[in-house]
Amino acid sequence: MSQEVRNLEPKALWNKFADLNAVPRPSKKEERVIAFMMDFGKKLGFETLNDTIGNVIIKKPASAGMENRKTIVMQSHLDMVHQKNNDTVFDFDTQGIEMYVDGDWVRAKGTTLGADNGLGVATIMAILESTTIKHPAIEALFTIDEETGMTGAMGLQGGMLEGEILLNLDTEEDDEIDIGCAGGIDVTATAEYDEEETPENAVAYTITVKGLNGGHSGMDIHKGLGNANKIMNRLLFDAFDAFGLQIASIRGGSLRNAIPRESVAQVVIANVYDDAFAFDMQDIINEIKSELKTTEPHLEVTIVKSENKPAKVMPPMAQYFLVRALYTAHNGVYRMSADFDDLVETSNNVAKVMVGEGKLSIQCLTRSSVETAKFDLANSLRSAFELMGCEVTYEGNYPGWTPNANSEILDVLSSIYEKQNGAKAAVVACHAGLECGILGTHYPEMDMISFGPTIKGAHSPDERASISSAQKYWKFVLEVLEHIPIKK
Template identity: 35%
Template sequence: MLNVLENLEPKRVFHYFEELCAIPHGSGNEKAISDYCVAFAKSHDLWVRQDEANNVIIRKPASLGYEKAPVLMIQGHMDMVCEKNSDVDFDFENEGLKLKVDGDIVSASGTTLGGDDGIAVAFALAILEDKTLEHPELEVVLTTDEEVGMKGAHVLDVSDLKASYLLNLDNESEGQILTSCAGGMKSRASFPVRFADWEGFGGKISISGLKGGHSGAEIHCGRANANRLLGRLLFELSKELNVGVRSLNGGMKDNAIPREAEAEIVIRPEDKESFIEICHDFIDAIRDEFAVADPDIRIEYQIDIEKEKTFTIFNPTDMERILFMYVQSINGIQTMSMELPGLVESSLNLGIVRTEEDKVIFSWAVRSSKKSLKYYISDQLAYMVEFLGGTYWYEGEYPQWAYRSESPIRNLVADTYKELFGKEAKIEAIHAGLECGLISEKMPELDIVAIGPDIMDIHTPDEHLSVASVERSYRLICEVLKRIKR
């Protein structure tokens, strides 16, 4: 239902954000939102180009007196991460988001909000619409599939783009001016499984309640990874019991720290008491380990003790290889930057484990601000996967965005921020990946910064954005446009 946000300021930004939220636009499902942006441009008599990947480029001529100013690009992505709580019935393919407002906070009911990066698209459309703004010629670049390997940016044709400066609006921290980011890739592994018959009690282990979060922006927070916890519990059980495994599934996106995971299992009747005791000891240990970083973890089990049955399970030898991968493969922070204290330099996140017929798939998001470390992490995974009889590959690789010592746009945004709000902006690098790396590779002379409003808990159903921060960020963007004048 529209008009939930109609009383929020800036009105046109929230008008467009609500319209965008009404259009399903998860990664891979962006045709409708892309067409919406094209229709918007045509209705406002603006030049527009839409490519086969559904990227959209819209041009707005310079306002009076800005004809000789350098061209500025405003850039964001149209897709969103689709995450929901397990008890929420919601169809991301066909339903619009159910928005709600609580004071300064906008969120969605039980799902991700898509503020990452829908608010950037809303900013751009409001700017394109407003004929009262003073600004240079604008090139608005809206890309697709950013959350699943930056596929749109990979194929973006920049041959007709003229921008000297780029404002990327895919930053979720107000007052922060990003000037570089990590590169990355999506690493995959496939383990074949054979099957065996196993008699016992059927059951399930479920892990839920984790905070999750963005695997770049929050990898340093010490939060639990549901896939890793599941593997660890199965390992603890394997030290004393023979547990049959029927399926393994966890996580939805490789770039989101997984919040939930589950295994369908079979245990021998004589092992029931030991199984319960090991699970309880494990639950106590995990609650203690993550009491601060992830206090709401739930580890639950169900065992059907009514009747012993024959089940089809993973061949124990194949399962042992998979369990070895769970327990021994690297995960989380690998190195910290020596140049920028406090910045994660390289990491990986086991975001997805899923069972597909006769194989188990592992998916990681690998990140590094140094290309060599990115490949070293990939090599370590490949070595272990292939040693264990699996198949390894990577895809969706994107480059890091390097810091520029001289940056007029960085200086302009920082000075404008200080004048508007009376405090210094934070000029920082980020461990998350941004499309700035790919675009700067295509346009090496482009001077880039990334800014945006406060959006919290992105890539989780708890995602929410600050209304006041959106207003301040929009004011900053419009003032920066006004000051780009020669």
């Protein structure tokens, strides 16, 4: 399958992407891709560094005639989100991504594609390897663990880079130039409870929510997509109130930065309610499907009687607080920006809910381009979870990237884009978390910009990269490199 991708134009870009996608690279398990990148830089004969946290830096001198231009940092992250369809057999720890061409799109077989941020990495690799592309001195920065904490960017030490301009290649619309992004914080609620014996007259059921689109919890949060954890909780809430349903376990969602697509709950009800339960639940399911028919046409909710009755369940009072706290926890857009049209300012993703064996965990990712608003929403979530007796922790806090409308490199990119395409690029800030905000704390004088080819469905198995957009983007990158400002 990858050979079909290797034949696409520009071949330099797609071949490097295929090479990269052959290397397993889940977040927090980047050892193999770090070694791959170190070997790549050393074979080219360039200065190649691996810092203490795992980031890789490869330095390439300017091409002939470009020595008087400002040194640039070209930056992308090595890790990728590992999501797959429920029926896909795939091991992200050992397997390379299986790609195929579908019209104008490159896709993966039942998994995330890794175009986020693999196409950025591949772009830099192709430029490093080329002997014909004109460019100033380049410091290629490949960070680790962007998707689950941005620890690579956070751990980068000041003084390792000399570049005056940073080109971040991690946005996903080819007609946009990004000059700002949201910050984020992980909100985690945990608690323990004493399980009780399952009643003798209980009937066991498995409730499954699946078929949702999922997506990026920043870039897609405004689309009104279904959240499997919130849908599941709605079902459990109603069944608990109406029929005294008791929860044995819940397994919902997987990653903080992915809108949850699936949730499975093991539950019991008293057998006297058996028929009424099935009838009433179908009414609620139909209501939910009707509400989400436009955004989630493939939503499936099944309630199947199970022969294996769980030995223990959550006690009613603990469950009472759980379903109410989850109902209270805000999910989705919290506030739109007053300064940028159509920009989400603050949001939350109720990303992962795990309940069973006397323990529960609720994981959220709260984002905002306004630092105080980020903590305001986080404190709202904290309050709901603490009222049910949870311990709530904040981790992975990272800053947003404040827009600089007077950026010199912005003027360069805007001019080139308009010349090449006959229309102006949209200059935007995004609701995703980019590493620019963090890198700016280490290098506050660095002029930063972010752009990239069109990628759809990031953080989900529907992730796909546009072939025509990659061609447009590659042409844009090459001209940008030729027009980096002269040193002052």
